[in-house]
Amino acid sequence: MTTNADGPTNATAETSTVMTTEYDQKASMSDQESITNFTVPAVAEETVAPLSDRSETVFALEDVSVFYSAFKAVREVNIGVRANEITAFIGPSGCGKSTVLRCLNRMNDLIPGARVEGRINFYGTDLYGSDVSATEVRRHIGMVFQKPNPFPKSIYDNVAFGPRVNGVKKKDELDHLVEKSLKGAALWDEVKDRLKTSALGMSGGQQQRLCIARAIAVEPSVILMDEPCSALDPIATARIEDLMKEIKSRFTIVIVTHNMQQAARVSDRTAFFTTEINPASDRRTGVLVEYAPTKQIFSHPSDIRTEQYVTGRFG
């Protein structure tokens, strides 16, 4: 939640009574650094103008459509994701937010029939270019999944997995990386005495933080999070959210969430997706409705559908 730092917004209270308490509780915790960059007009301009030439733009999606075989799951998405920010994708089920997220590190390659049209630039390079290796892409763009999915190995081996794949062999180097990553994921103090025990013996929240530690151990520049807290209780969720704010100075984070309050609490910018139903085929296609600084999305969205969604009147 970043919006309240430059002054309480009365508009928030008016449009979203549900959210107000959350805002107030978290107001003191919000981080100020990124907000100062946000002036509404500048951002509004960005969402209109193409972003591909900006150096600080990590991802530039230009007219991205995703197909599953013949079915168009998402159409013509244009988004620019900026470095060291948390970008949230929100929207109702089936609106394609996870689909778009999984295109960003080419996880959709694993689904037979999945196809991407348009351009996704990662620091100016086309992610789907013919000489780009999906394996190499994922080495730089990590992912945390909805359900914690630690390997059935020890805590240590889970974190060391990525570095080992990348060729780190020396034990002291691995030890250092594991400690650093677990500290980075705020897990070190809880597990330092049982690094060799199975990761499956941890609680759900710990497992998810282990997955974050595992992702940051390969030192990616981006971490994608696909509803990382949906399987966790509120306390574990709060810890993950705090963690996200802590690590965003080192990583760029894109998070998909069903939880609007979460988007409001943690993200700098929010993209709102919704579904369009094709009356002829009764197929649902996801569309990007609005992409703007989180503050703007939740206080004075420019699209009526966004306003209805964030105020809980639809979706």
Place this chain on the structure above:
Amino acid sequence: MAATTRISGIGGGGQPATRTVAPDLRAQKSWRRTKSGIMQWLMGASIVVALLPVIFVVITVIGKGASSVFTGFPKFLTAAIPNQERKVGPGMGPAVVGTLLITALATAIAVPLGILGAVYLHEYGGRSPFAKVVRFLSNVMTGVPSIVMGLFIYVIFTLNFGYSGLGGALALAFLMLPIIIRSVEVMLKLVPTSLREASYALGTSKSRTVLTVVLPSALPGVISGCLLAVARAAGETAPLLFTIFTVNQTNRNVFSGANTTLSRQIFSNALSSLSGAQGRAWGAALTLLAIAFLFTIIARIASARFSAKR
């Protein structure tokens, strides 16, 4: 509200029904409960019926074979097979050696091929036409009678190279192969997609993911599948009849010369009318049973040990 019952008709007939009582939670008699009871009883009975033959086999084999095996133990397991059938006494040494060597060789051929085949089918082939054909043929192979497999090896191998343990091992390996492919593929299917995704998301290549994530996760199942196939192969007789022939002396060279196994010796000795040979047949049966039992226990321990790491 839902848990309270208004008294009407039962106890407090004419009174105004404002009082509430706890609902009657005692088991009600009904046809459904009766059916459930009958089915439970039937299932229990089927278990007993299914177990009876196993129990009788074990009891009979131990009863008839124990005296041969344990007289002067472990001489029965090491001494050569007497050339005269009427001679009473040990042993089965050459057959024990032959069984272990030929089964080991068959395992060495079938397990790597089977695991690689299953990995191909599940991880790489998927639904491609070639994978479908391979999967179909492997299923067909499961149904090939073992004697036909023996005949096949006899024609393409034994006629050219003569009797040898290798021929027997090949026949056994071909019998094991479809069992291994099938069970390993099922085990690979059980590895959750989320683990594969977790590995890919760290920038791991497909081959590395299979080697370091998928196979280790499936390992307990893979091991028990393989050992099941081994236990099956150790007891086969038919494919060995034409491929290894039989001898009464130990032949440690599986690559040349006739050989023998416990199953082969049970077959020939049990056919004899002489009590010496028959005693040795029962002893060989008990030994084979013990070996199969041992394999099963090893499989269990191995599975438990590998899954304990999870």
